[in-house]
Amino acid sequence: MQPLQQNAGYDRAITVFSPDGRLFQVEYAREAVKRGTTSLGVKSKEGVVLVVDKRTTSRLVEAKSIEKIFQIDNHIGAATSGLVADARALIERARIESQINRITYNEPILVSGLAKKICDMKQLYTQNGGVRPFGSALIIGGVNGEDVRLFETDPSGALIEYKATAIGSGVNAAMDVFEENYDEDCTLEEAIELGLDALYEATNGAATENSVEIAVIEVATQAYRKLSDEEVAKYVEALIERNTEEEEEEAEEAEEAEDDSEEVEDVEAETEDAEDADEEVSEEDDSE
Numbered sequence: 001m002q003p004l005q006q007n008a009g010y011d012r013a014i015t016v017f018s019p020d021g022r023l024f025q026v027e028y029a030r031e032a033v034k035r036g037t038t039s040l041g042v043k044s045k046e047g048v049v050l051v052v053d054k055r056t057t058s059r060l061v062e063a064k065s066i067e068k069i070f071q072i073d074n075h076i077g078a079a080t081s082g083l084v085a086d087a088r089a090l091i092e093r094a095r096i097e098s099q100i101n102r103i104t105y106n107e108p109i110l111v112s113g114l115a116k117k118i119c120d121m122k123q124l125y126t127q128n129g130g131v132r133p134f135g136s137a138l139i140i141g142g143v144n145g146e147d148v149r150l151f152e153t154d155p156s157g158a159l160i161e162y163k164a165t166a167i168g169s170g171v172n173a174a175m176d177v178f179e180e181n182y183d184e185d186c187t188l189e190e191a192i193e194l195g196l197d198a199l200y201e202a203t204n205g206a207a208t209e210n211s212v213e214i215a216v217i218e219v220a221t222q223a224y225r226k227l228s229d230e231e232v233a234k235y236v237e238a239l240i241e242r243n244t245e246e247e248e249e250e251a252e253e254a255e256e257a258e259d260d261s262e263e264v265e266d267v268e269a270e271t272e273d274a275e276d277a278d279e280e281v282s283e284e285d286d287s288e
Helices: 024-034 084-105 111-124 171-181 188-202 229-287
Strands: 039-044 047-053 069-073 076-082 136-144 147-153 159-161 164-167 212-218 223-226
Touching (some): 039 076, 039 188, 047 076, 047 188, 069 084, 069 136, 069 212, 069 223, 076 084, 084 111, 111 136, 164 171, 188 212
Antiparallel strands (some): 047 212, 069 076, 136 147
16 A cells, blocks of 8 residues: 555645645645746835836847836836746736726725735635636735835735745745845935846846836826836946956855965964974974
8 A cells, every 4th residue: 555645635625724734735735826936016105116027038038028016006016937828818807907996996005905805716716626727926006195005915815915026936034134234214226226136146146127117006197107218227337337346256255265265374383393493493492
């Protein structure tokens, strides 16, 4: 007989809990998100910044055909990671909910309200037979007047609000950068630079002007805007320059530390030689 696996049988249907209270299909959906490329969101006092890595797997692919940042309403945008088709379905649902709110109440939907509606839909797909969870996570950012909001939605339907967050394969490296450098009083320009710094770390320096996409939702205009290729190129060039200078400084410091250690070793060697010479002289005096 083959030994029973710990999750044997409990991952065959989304409606079945394991004995320790886990839904394995939801966890598998989270793994699909982790395998996606990195997407970031940063909140500032002037608005929200969304930054994504949309690297292509082949030089024959048209980079513009890859969409990872979407406009949901005039004042709301979203960045995705995970299964692209699932993300597109969620974005369409978000747009419909936004328009329903405008028609019903004659006012733009709240960012928090839209995020909750999307999470409600995700949660329904974790408790019904014959369906599967969405293998995609969304970072939803927007403005309502002076109120700037940024949410992350999980495949389970969980909802968390962040000041800065990341999803995808490089999430740990990106969150380390946010934890260390985020400032609540940062401007929109500083938020863009911080997002690019985090993306640079998350991609191990592989960020280029062709693989980066940036969108902003500003408090001043109450409008979503995707940055042009020229603007993105300018920010990426500045990013590469900053990191090149930092790497050169670190290399210089390492060389100086190595030189100092060599000098210390030389001094220690000279001291040992002098001590050995003194011992030899003292032994000769004793023999005489």
